[in-house]
Amino acid sequence: MMPASEHVPASAAPARAADCLQVRDLTAGYGGPPVVRGISLGLGQGQVAVIAGPNGAGKSTLVKSIVGHLRCASGSVTAGGRDITNHPPEKIARGGVGYVPQNEDAFGTMTVLENLEIGGYLLKKRAVGPRIAEVMEVFPALGRMRKRHVSRLSGGERKMVAIGRVLMLRPRLLILDEPTAGLAVALTTELFERYIPALSATGVGVLLVEQKATEALRVADWGYILVSGQVHVSEPASTILSRPDIGEVFLGGSSSVLAGED
């Protein structure tokens, strides 16, 4: 059901081909001192990158400035080879970037079906229905609760709506900010082991902000660890998984070890 890609999926190649997303030297914040400073990262078509790091490290701030919700004070963002630095969010969405925020990830005052319709807002009118059917095939639970109000759903159900909504436009780059928070174990596993690999197999680049870093890194090509607004580790996912010293810092270990090191 996912779109066929014209690009050959760049397997777990360590080469940092960043044709999907390229962030260079990005600095952003909320008006006060910058929250993230000098961030650079890249993501190829069909690749999965994980951004991990302690609470308050600036992960959400980083993705918000990528998708146009926050102004970048300096640096640049390119997606699919095109510059999107400080473009309005609707233009970035039109360019094939899908974003599921950490909080307020769906329209609470609308039904599940209406959320999907809004997700397909940019599609041609007659393409919306068939696309909704496709998304509901991927998440059958959505079909069963189509008439329900999102504000009355559980956290996990709501997250499914949010992900279904963002898939409506067949994004080339998918940015998920902690999608598994509040998700049941079974659904988390399914997301990591089934949906995300299925997406990347069709050439979609996935940028995944994740607390459950070990599980996420297993399906990822690359991992970034953000601490106090800066990239402290940028390594292939397998390297991070195999180095217990890094692992310990953010996999159940205390994050203060890294935080205090600079």
Added chain:
Amino acid sequence: MNLVLPSLGFGIITASTLLPAAVGFTLQFSATGVLNIAFGAQMTFAAFIAYVCTQAGLSIWLAMAAAAVCGALASALLNRFLLTPFARRGTTFFGMVVVTIALALLVEYAVELIWGPLPVSYPLTAPGLVHVGPMSFTHSQLVVLAIGVVFAIGTHALLRYTRAGKAIRAVADNRDLARSSGISAQRITDLAWLVSGLMGGAAGVMLGISLSSVSYTMGDTFLLEIVAAAVLGGVGQVYGAMLGALVIGVLLQESAIVLGGAYAPISAFAVLILVLLIRPTGILAGAAKAKGVS
């Protein structure tokens, strides 16, 4: 002699006028978070536009259509070129209220300057009465009633069944998320203000018809009732505003009969306060967030 039922007719007419006004007012709030105190003044302005049209020979209903269009344009321009720039500068909620108060005064003075302080009235045709049980209506009152119903159904259809209407609700619910779904929030906000201006403009003329007079202060006086209806329904909730309009409209007229004209507003607002004590976010307060058109 029992006047409760006959005055129900007046209540329904008042409610029909109040409905588009309260819905328009609440729609503006949910789309941009602005409590537009100038809404009443905009209604007055539209009512005078219609007056000018009738003087030029148009029928009152064509004049109402013209006034509604003018109201829509004025509302959209007001939002785009006055309120949005203020909002961009980070003006607070109360700052915006003050801006709209200033605007209300300006519009009112302008209207007085142009058309004078004396009330005028629309040339309404044959006053034949239509009896519905114990209630009786003039022909124009019946048309006002029909227009109110059309606005209720139209708003419902727009927000539930059209792409643009759903986009209005999405922007009202979560502007950032709507934008990240590809919705141009600015365009949708313009549309919401156009629609609400249309309703306000029509409501101004409807008010002029049901009062049989048009004066430069009429919108301002009516604003209190609009706010009451909107608050009763839960500000930002369109269906709440419809229900609120019905309740306030009927209450105002009934209490005028039962308690005497002077007490009408008092009893209506006493009910408002009572409802808010029991349901602080309005009659229709449910799981839906206060902000967001639901």
